[in-house]
Structure formats: structure tokens, C-alpha cells
Amino acid sequence: MPELPEVETIMQAMRSAMEGRMFTNVWQGRDTLRIPIPADLPEKLCGRICARIMRRGKYILIFLDDGRGLALHLGMSGRIILTEGARRSLQKHDHLRFDLSGDMEVVFHDPRRFGMIFEIAETGWAQHKAFAAMGVEPFSDEFDGALLWRLLQKRKGPVKTVLLDQRLVAGIGNIYACEALFEAGVSPFKPACAVTGPEAEALAAAIRNVLKKAIAAGGSSLRDYRQADGALGYFQHGFSVYDREGSACPCGGPGGSHAVMRVTQGGRSTFYCPVKQV
């Protein structure tokens, strides 16, 4: 569920709520996630200060004042719920709860249990296997049309499917791959290696633009996703094609009114405009 904009929104809320506070209690549920939650988290966290929180791809990284840290991934249905000054009653699918000084409570909630929580270290975390092969951050200085073009050149699969590969560009998921391809006017079926330089330029700009607008909207709430304070994101109202099969396409291209189409690529839905994305 959460892609870069949703993870960024949640990470920023966690940063405001947690940085500088001390972990005072850690509770773990019994259900296992994809990777078992480390059993020794309470002793590792309690008494430590949350020093710094950041995002890499779709992961949230939490660093402690002793050089250790935690990586969180929300999978498809994971949520973080921040509550200050009140105790949230335990709910089904709550897997982990942190209490921090100043009466702050942080809950990791994930019905489908595709999420992950594992330990990292401040020194060398980037060499962890989850991050070692991870691609460029779309908001980094090095990400531009020329780099995207070089990356796409190496791949023969459809550009839509390739954009979902976190080893190329980190943080893009199904929603924003569809939206960026629409904005750039690139066909999702085009082999990645056939994307031209100018198309890659437009696509890189579209990726940044779509992600930036989605972050400003607090992410996209389709089903599970909420911001950390429970608020809905509202970028779903800004979708051009995602989840809009059969609706009138907003491209305003030639041929008059036409509908947004849906196909399956690599087992995932792709939404696109048959007129603009040729």
C-alpha cells in the first residue's frame, strides 16, 4: 500500500513525535510478520533516546543514541499510529507498540503481515541486504532524465513493470508508476530499453512531480492507508488514471471522449490512457 509519498508522510510525523524522546516501554504481539520481530527489542530500546529518523525507499529508519537502529517496512497494509497523551486500546493486528517519554505511543499495525521490522546499525546500514542494491532516490541530485534513461536501457521488460523494481529507482509503487507514465505520455507496454532520451526526461520529471504532489497531499488513501495521526491522505482525488478504469480520461486528447483502460502486467493492475500513452 504505502509508496514513497505515504512512507515520507508517516516518517515526517514520526520524526516530529519521536526524535529526542526516550523509549520507556516496548510491547510485542505474538503474530509474526514476514520476518519475525527481533525478540530482544525491549532490552535494546528501553532507556535509549530516539536520535534520528529517516526514509530510504519505502523503509523508515529509526536510529538510537547508541548507534543501533530499526528499519520498518509497511508492506501492503501496514500503518503507524501515533497517539500523544492517551492510551490506544489494543487492536487486532497490532504487532508492536513503543511508549516514549512525554506520553507518546507508537503502534505498528498490519493486517496482512507483509510488513517488516528488523535491526540495523547507524554505521553500515546501507550495506544491509535490504538496501545494498536499492536504486536512486527520486529526489536526490543524481536522479534526472539522463540517469533514468541509462537505467532503462539495461532492461527489456515493459517500462511499467521495470519502474516497480526498487533496484532502479527507490520508492515507486503501482499507483505512482501509473500516474507518472500517464503524465509523461509514455506507454506502459513500451520495453524499457526502447524509451527515448526525451521520454526518459519527461518521465523523470513526471515521477518527481507526481511524488511531490502526493507528499503535499499527505499520500493517497484508498483502503487501509492513514497518516500517523489517523487523517486520510487526499491525493487519491488527484489521480488521473489509477483506479479509474472506465472513467473519462482527463487527457483531453484527440478523438474526443475516451475511457481510462486497465490491464494486468506482471500480476499488477496498470491503468493508462490509450490515446495519450502510445
Next chain:
DNA sequence: CGGCGGTCCTGTCAGC
């Protein structure tokens, strides 16, 4: 190594 399909889970919704 790239590409593809299956799998991990639970919840929700459409259709009968």
C-alpha cells in the same frame, strides 16, 4: 543476472 509466475496474509466488495 533478467524475467516471469507463484506465494506470503487478511479484508473487502461484487455478483450470484
Next chain:
DNA sequence: TGCTGACAGGACCGCC
């Protein structure tokens, strides 16, 4: 109302 199947913001694994 109840059952069934399809589908969902992701990523890993094993096979060619």
C-alpha cells in the same frame, strides 16, 4: 443473508 472469487499501496523465492 451467505457463499465464492477477484482483488488490494509489496517484495521474496525459485525456476528457466
